[in-house]
Amino acid sequence: MVSHESKIIIVGGGVFGLSTALWLARDGYKDITIFDRCQFDKNFYSPSNGCDGASADLNKIFRMSYGDKVDYQNLAIEAREIWNSWNQEIASSSPADLPAGVTTDDKLLLNCGCYYVADGKEMRGYYADSLSSIGKTAPELRKRQFIKGNEEDARKIHELGGNWAKKYHVIDKINGGDLNGFLDTNAGVTIADKACTYARFLCEKAGVKFVLGDPQGKLKRLISTSEGSKKRVSGIETHDNKVHDADFVIVAAGGWTASILPEAHRTVETTAGTLMFIDIPPSRQDLWQKFHPDNYPVWHYRRGDGESYYQGGSFPISKTGRLKFGFRGRKFTNFQDHPTQRGLRVSTPRTKYTKENPIKSVPLYGLAKMKEVIYQALPELREFEFTDSRLCWYTDSIDNEYVIDYVPGYADSLFICTGGSGHAFKFLPILGRHVKNQIERVEDQFTQVWKWRTVVEGQANNGLEEGEDGPRVLERIQLAEPHDFNFDSVRARVDKDLAQTSDKTAAIASTTELSAQRSEPMSVK
Numbered sequence: 001m002v003s004h005e006s007k008i009i010i011v012g013g014g015v016f017g018l019s020t021a022l023w024l025a026r027d028g029y030k031d032i033t034i035f036d037r038c039q040f041d042k043n044f045y046s047p048s049n050g051c052d053g054a055s056a057d058l059n060k061i062f063r064m065s066y067g068d069k070v071d072y073q074n075l076a077i078e079a080r081e082i083w084n085s086w087n088q089e090i091a092s093s094s095p096a097d098l099p100a101g102v103t104t105d106d107k108l109l110l111n112c113g114c115y116y117v118a119d120g121k122e123m124r125g126y127y128a129d130s131l132s133s134i135g136k137t138a139p140e141l142r143k144r145q146f147i148k149g150n151e152e153d154a155r156k157i158h159e160l161g162g163n164w165a166k167k168y169h170v171i172d173k174i175n176g177g178d179l180n181g182f183l184d185t186n187a188g189v190t191i192a193d194k195a196c197t198y199a200r201f202l203c204e205k206a207g208v209k210f211v212l213g214d215p216q217g218k219l220k221r222l223i224s225t226s227e228g229s230k231k232r233v234s235g236i237e238t239h240d241n242k243v244h245d246a247d248f249v250i251v252a253a254g255g256w257t258a259s260i261l262p263e264a265h266r267t268v269e270t271t272a273g274t275l276m277f278i279d280i281p282p283s284r285q286d287l288w289q290k291f292h293p294d295n296y297p298v299w300h301y302r303r304g305d306g307e308s309y310y311q312g313g314s315f316p317i318s319k320t321g322r323l324k325f326g327f328r329g330r331k332f333t334n335f336q337d338h339p340t341q342r343g344l345r346v347s348t349p350r351t352k353y354t355k356e357n358p359i360k361s362v363p364l365y366g367l368a369k370m371k372e373v374i375y376q377a378l379p380e381l382r383e384f385e386f387t388d389s390r391l392c393w394y395t396d397s398i399d400n401e402y403v404i405d406y407v408p409g410y411a412d413s414l415f416i417c418t419g420g421s422g423h424a425f426k427f428l429p430i431l432g433r434h435v436k437n438q439i440e441r442v443e444d445q446f447t448q449v450w451k452w453r454t455v456v457e458g459q460a461n462n463g464l465e466e467g468e469d470g471p472r473v474l475e476r477i478q479l480a481e482p483h484d485f486n487f488d489s490v491r492a493r494v495d496k497d498l499a500q501t502s503d504k505t506a507a508i509a510s511t512t513e514l515s516a517q518r519s520e521p522m523s524v525k
Helices: 015-026 070-092 125-137 151-159 192-205 254-260 262-266 285-290 364-377 431-440 490-504 506-519
Strands: 007-011 031-036 060-062 114-119 145-147 179-184 188-190 209-212 219-227 230-238 243-245 248-251 268-279 298-303 310-314 322-332 335-337 345-347 388-397 403-406 414-418
Touching: 007 015, 007 230, 015 031, 015 192, 015 414, 015 431, 060 070, 070 125, 070 192, 114 125, 125 145, 125 179, 145 151, 192 209, 230 248, 254 262, 254 268, 254 345, 254 388, 254 414, 262 268, 268 345, 268 364, 298 364, 310 364, 322 364, 322 388, 403 431, 414 431
Parallel strands: 007 031, 007 248, 031 209, 114 298, 248 414
Antiparallel strands: 060 188, 114 179, 145 179, 219 230, 230 243, 268 322, 268 388, 298 310, 310 322, 335 345, 403 414
């Protein structure tokens, strides 16, 4: 049984690893080391500087709206309090007391609001459930949520002051205005790279050690020995051929989890969402102001079903002038040989920083749909082109609940902490409390929900049942060409792109869209 004296290794320095380490260290666990192949002490989790994990991002949606998933809703409300306290800590610190990469004017949570919209006038069921749940359990927060098209709410949000009335109408042009949804003024965005940098700093202050970079922080293999019918993990080997002993190993490696731990390949699967970016030049201060978080909320749009299904959104402008747009209506897979288990193929991240066969584009399918929606919503951007792209590799579980549990067959020496399924980042400040409960076997509301589980044969399992013969495999998907990043004459091009994409990817339509819709209630990132 793990104890406060145990030597603990955590593989992965993203949200799951950082939050777990912080809560364990603050509770008195004395010997914790995080290993990661990324040099976070030098690149500060920047996706533009060599970081390709899901946690390393420009920004993430912060929301408390979870349909009827009240436990996640309440966890987000708790997390919001800690995010705000971190903002206060940073603002009141002297510059010398902050880590490199964070300044006193940085905020980790921006309360810019989040607009949830869908096509049609009738409120989408998930949105209606979210409003109902918050109304019952957090009525004060419900008062700050405003239904689109409701005259009374339009009046109330105007009385709220600031720019909220302007934000209430910011997405009126989508779908010709035929929309339903609500604006949550309690919500907003987290600044992901800054947040991870600050969390790593807090971990170090609590005594957590870090081994970062390739090869010294990059895992080569888990070291295990046999104990009768079971195994026991006794440490790890890194790519500099050094062995690091441990009493307890936690795998919190996001999209690389199944490629580290073969037993997990029927528990979680790595899938890619599509991100696109537009860099607004400094000369266009009118657009810098329009898209500033003070004037512009994050929004998330859902449309249709089947081939017409859309799930994506837009974020406020960053401090450097970058706009981010996301699409996750389809989540792509990339199967590769498992590095340690012969004959096993698992979905593995393929990014622009992958050493072998990097990818510098995105599937045309998602880009074409994004262009169509952005053309409607934000016509002032038609003169620009996308200046960057990224595949963001999440780790989906079979039901979009996290997988945080002891790995069976390893005599309580190996623990898994993963399955973010596109909705974990907001919980960075609080997640580790419940991970610690799982490690210590303290029953709480998530114990049974996050337990180890695998694909149920013959049932839909959020796409994991498809395997390499499924319709979402990246190598069979048409990628966008450089000219597709251009918005010039976009109306004609969007129609052409959608027609071409429909012809070339018809095989991936029905099964993929079903798996996308299965993940819809939880995955809003």
